[in-house]
Each structure stands twice: as structure tokens, then as C-alpha cells.
Amino acid sequence: ASKVLSMTWVYRKSENGDIKWRILPIHAAIVFKAPKIVIETLLVEFPQGARLRDDRGNLPLHLVFKHGLSEEIIATLVDAYPQAVSQLNSRKKTPLECAPNRRGMTVFIESVERKMRTAMKEQADLEEKNNALTTELKKEIDRLKQEHETSSAELKKEIEDLNEKNEALATELTLKTTILETESEVKEKKDIEVMEKVLESTRNDFIDLKKQHEKLAIEKDEYLQKIKELEKQLEESAKEDTLGNDTRDTVDTEDTKNPVELHRETEENDL
Known part of the structure; x- marks a missing residue:
């Protein structure tokens, strides 16, 4: 709370609203010549106060010289803000020039x-x-x-x-x-x-089989042709025997097989 108070501006306005004066607690403490401990406490709580001016442009150091405070307070403010020694207020005066008898x-x-x-x-x-x-x-x-x-x-x-x-x-x-x-x-x-070799071999085998098939077909045709011729010859021979020898003894052929039947049985057995 003391820090808030130490940085709070105190001012007074005129009837038309203009500010007549404005100061910080540290300015007021110096004007009213407060003890050193009060000023030091205000600086501890708000060190920036040593750099701030009142409504007349005075730094706290200006007011210290003007109101003749102790040398210890002067030293305290110089330590807090050394540049203040060369600062001018609204009247173009340094803090030292504000002292009435160069005291301090x-x-x-x-x-x-x-x-x-x-x-x-x-x-x-x-x-x-x-x-x-x-x-x-x-x-x-x-x-x-x-x-x-x-x-x-x-x-x-x-x-x-x-x-x-x-x-x-x-x-x-x-x-x-x-x-x-x-x-x-x-x-x-x-x-x-x-x-390719396999295909060639297969093709050759196929050709051989085809040739064998054709050969067998030819042989079959030849056999069939021979059979027909033999059957024809047998028929003609039978007719001649019937006409030429009517008195020939009848031969029992019930169990006798003709050459055609024998040839076919042989062919079936071979198959």
C-alpha cells in the first residue's frame, strides 16, 4: 500500500478545471521538511520519484536546495539520481541555483x-x-x-x-x-x-504317327480288297462246282470254316 501511495500524484484544480499544482508524496515531504527517514522510505518504495518533476518542473533535488534541507538528504537524492545536478526547472535553474545562500x-x-x-x-x-x-x-x-x-x-x-x-x-x-x-x-x-527341340521332336513323332496311320489305312484297304476278291472267287468256285458235278457227295460243311472266316479270326486275334 505504501508503494502505491508513494507513486500517487496529488493535485488541485481550479474552478475551470485547470491544474493549479501537482506533486508526488516525495515533493510534499521535502516542501514540508519531513524527516530523512520519510524521504528515504519514499525513495525505497518508488525510486523513480527522484526523476519526476512537479507542476513547476522541479525535481526533488531542486526543492531540497530551495527549502534548505539537510546535507544528508541532498546526498541521498544525488545518489538516487546523479543526473539531477544538471537538470533545469521551468525557470531554467539547476538545483544548486535554487539555494538561497548556496547552502549545501x-x-x-x-x-x-x-x-x-x-x-x-x-x-x-x-x-x-x-x-x-x-x-x-x-x-x-x-x-x-x-x-x-x-x-x-x-x-x-x-x-x-x-x-x-x-x-x-x-x-x-x-x-x-x-x-x-x-x-x-x-x-x-x-x-x-x-x-524348339521338343516341338520339333513332337512334330516329327506326329508326322511318323500320321505316316503309320496312312500306311495302316492303305494296308487295311488292301486287305479289304483282297477279302472281297477272295469272296468273289469262292462264290464263283461254288457255282462251278454245283453246275459241274451234281452227283458229288454232299460234304458236311457245318463245322468247316471258309478262308474268309479264317482270315478275319486271324486279324481279330492280332488286334
């Missing part, structure tokens, strides 16, 4: 010198740290650069090796593919030759 000059100068010495030491320390950091960063950059160059060289070598391996593998793959294709073609050619 000694403490003011001592505070400024102390702040300058502190600032110079801090600046020297900062430069030393910056130089050390710059040197360390330069070493780290050089190390990283060297590491990068080494890594780049190694990576380049690995890439070259991989490219060589890829080329070798591609060549080997092409060669193996060619060999496999050749072997496949040779095998296919051999298979075709074997099939």
Missing part, C-alpha cells in the same frame, strides 16, 4: 565527486570486464572457427569418400545387372532352344 555547496560537490569516482570505478571495472569478455569471446570464436574448419574438412572428406563409394556401388550394380540380364537372356535362349 560542500556536500553537493562531495556527493558529485563521490558519485563521479564511483562511476569512474564502475566504468573501469566494466571496461575491464568487457575487455576480458571480448578476449574470451575472441578465443571462443577462434576455437569455434578452427573447429568449424576442421569439421568442414572432415565432412568434405567424408562426402568425397561417400561419393566414391556410391560411384563404385553404381558401377558394380550396373555390372551385376548386365550379367544377370545376360544370364537371363542366355537361359531364356537355351529354354527356347530346348522347347
Whole structure:
């Protein structure tokens, strides 16, 4: 709650709404010459208060010199905002110029010198740290650069090796593919030759069978023709025997087979 109060502006307006005056609690504390502890507490709660101006452009340091507060309070405000020593208010006056009898000059100068010495030491320390950091960063950059160059060289070598391996593998793959294709073609050619031989043999067998069939057909026709001729001869012979010898004893042929029947039985047995 004290922090909120320390940063709250207090102001008064005129009847027409214009602001007659405006101050922070720290401005009021200085004007009313509050104890040092109050001013220090306000600065602790709201350090930015040392940099803010009232409605007349006065910083807290202007008011301290104007109202003649203690040198300790002057030192406290200079420590809080050293740049305030050269700031001008609405009347173009520095804080020191606001003092009615130049009171506090000694403490003011001592505070400024102390702040300058502190600032110079801090600046020297900062430069030393910056130089050390710059040197360390330069070493780290050089190390990283060297590491990068080494890594780049190694990576380049690995890439070259991989490219060589890829080329070798591609060549080997092409060669193996060619060999496999050749072997496949040779095998296919051999298979075709074997099939052609089988087909040729089958065709020859078919031709032989056809020839045998034709031969058997011819032989069959010849046998049939001979049978017809024999039957005809037998018929003619039987007629001649009947006409030439009526007194010939009748021969019992019930169990006797003629040559045609004998030939057919022989043919059936062969089959």
C-alpha cells in the first residue's frame, strides 16, 4: 500500500478545471521538511520519484536546495539520481541555483565527486570486464572457427569418400545387372532352344504317327480288297462246282470254316 501511495500524484484544480499544482508524496515531504527517514522510505518504495518533476518542473533535488534541507538528504537524492545536478526547472535553474545562500555547496560537490569516482570505478571495472569478455569471446570464436574448419574438412572428406563409394556401388550394380540380364537372356535362349527341340521332336513323332496311320489305312484297304476278291472267287468256285458235278457227295460243311472266316479270326486275334 505504501508503494502505491508513494507513486500517487496529488493535485488541485481550479474552478475551470485547470491544474493549479501537482506533486508526488516525495515533493510534499521535502516542501514540508519531513524527516530523512520519510524521504528515504519514499525513495525505497518508488525510486523513480527522484526523476519526476512537479507542476513547476522541479525535481526533488531542486526543492531540497530551495527549502534548505539537510546535507544528508541532498546526498541521498544525488545518489538516487546523479543526473539531477544538471537538470533545469521551468525557470531554467539547476538545483544548486535554487539555494538561497548556496547552502549545501560542500556536500553537493562531495556527493558529485563521490558519485563521479564511483562511476569512474564502475566504468573501469566494466571496461575491464568487457575487455576480458571480448578476449574470451575472441578465443571462443577462434576455437569455434578452427573447429568449424576442421569439421568442414572432415565432412568434405567424408562426402568425397561417400561419393566414391556410391560411384563404385553404381558401377558394380550396373555390372551385376548386365550379367544377370545376360544370364537371363542366355537361359531364356537355351529354354527356347530346348522347347524348339521338343516341338520339333513332337512334330516329327506326329508326322511318323500320321505316316503309320496312312500306311495302316492303305494296308487295311488292301486287305479289304483282297477279302472281297477272295469272296468273289469262292462264290464263283461254288457255282462251278454245283453246275459241274451234281452227283458229288454232299460234304458236311457245318463245322468247316471258309478262308474268309479264317482270315478275319486271324486279324481279330492280332488286334
